[in-house]
Amino acid sequence: MPPAPLAERLARYLARPGQDSFEELALAAFAEVYESDPVYRELCERHAASPDSVGDWRAIPTTPATGEDRESAAAAPAAWYRDAAERAFQIGCLTALDAPAILQMVPAADPGALDHELAAGFAQRFGGGTSAVDGARIDVVAARSWLAGRQRDHRAALLLASGASLRRLLTALERQDLRFQLAPGSRAVLMGGPDPLSPAGIDDLPVLISERLGLTRAALLVRYTWDGVPTALYGRLDGKGRLESSAVSPWLRVRALEPETGRELAAGASGRLAVLDLTIRGRPFHIATGSAGTVDGSTVRVLP
Numbered sequence: 001m002p003p004a005p006l007a008e009r010l011a012r013y014l015a016r017p018g019q020d021s022f023e024e025l026a027l028a029a030f031a032e033v034y035e036s037d038p039v040y041r042e043l044c045e046r047h048a049a050s051p052d053s054v055g056d057w058r059a060i061p062t063t064p065a066t067g068e069d070r071e072s073a074a075a076a077p078a079a080w081y082r083d084a085a086e087r088a089f090q091i092g093c094l095t096a097l098d099a100p101a102i103l104q105m106v107p108a109a110d111p112g113a114l115d116h117e118l119a120a121g122f123a124q125r126f127g128g129g130t131s132a133v134d135g136a137r138i139d140v141v142a143a144r145s146w147l148a149g150r151q152r153d154h155r156a157a158l159l160l161a162s163g164a165s166l167r168r169l170l171t172a173l174e175r176q177d178l179r180f181q182l183a184p185g186s187r188a189v190l191m192g193g194p195d196p197l198s199p200a201g202i203d204d205l206p207v208l209i210s211e212r213l214g215l216t217r218a219a220l221l222v223r224y225t226w227d228g229v230p231t232a233l234y235g236r237l238d239g240k241g242r243l244e245s246s247a248v249s250p251w252l253r254v255r256a257l258e259p260e261t262g263r264e265l266a267a268g269a270s271g272r273l274a275v276l277d278l279t280i281r282g283r284p285f286h287i288a289t290g291s292a293g294t295v296d297g298s299t300v301r302v303l304p
Contacts, residue, residue, distance in 0.1 A: 092234025
């Protein structure tokens with residue numbers, strides 16, 4: 001029986017990673033892009049890398065994210081990418097949560113329409129589709145009513161928000177001197193907005209969610225993306241402003257490289273992060289990001 005087409009194998013792997021070998025899929029995808037992309041093939045030839053000579057996914061040449069990559073990553077995702085995005089959300093946000101109530105608070109008018117689409121899809125798929133978005137604004141009254149309901153029924157709550165929309169809600173609660181005590185396991189997930197690793201990225205949000213929602217800093221999750229990499233990393237910001245995640249999707253590999261040589265660094269050493277994402281199709285998928293960070297076992301840290 002001939003082997004299944006690569007697209008079919010990748011779709012199966014995204015649904016059930018144990019069904020295939022990551023390395024075999026990465027090498028097959030490399031061969032496909034090498035043949036179809038002459039610019040990338042030329043880059044590979046400069047590194048003496050070809051499907052015949054590369055036998056380890058780590059040796060697949062990296063390429064920097066370009067403007068074209070960013071446009072591709074921001075485009076409306078295909079069905080299979082939506083499936084991968086949902087799985088990444090489950091891994092990063094729903095672990096140890098049993099059927100949480102989900103509130104969608106990412107207006108389409110906020111920076112990043114894709115974040116709005118994804119948040120609405122996640123809320124519909126995993127939490128009933130409740131929304132507190134009124135056109136381009138947050139419906140604070142609806143959100144307040146929803147929070148009161150979760151306080152009464154003691155059901156774990158998941159708030160999907162942009163940094164701006166979450167701050168609008170929390171400052172409104174502060175003005176009204178309202179405080180809620182959400183059930184254990186409740187979380188707020190920043191789906192978009194300013195760079196969370198910038199000095200003003202989350203600012204006073206940890207203090208506000210503690211005062212107004214009864215959540216600890218660890219309950220504030222961030223959806224972090226690199227240019228040109230569709231799969232998001234979900235993690236927490238520590239007290240030094242570093243994003244830390246141990247919930248890396250199985251189709252993603254992250255390494256810290258020495259910037260000048262591209263050599264992989266020892267566990268915990270700081271370097272430039274390279275990300276290989278098997279959800280990327282039709283273009284190079286081993287991306288040299290501009291982010292500094294460390295990788296130690298299954299834990300990835302992205303530095304400010």
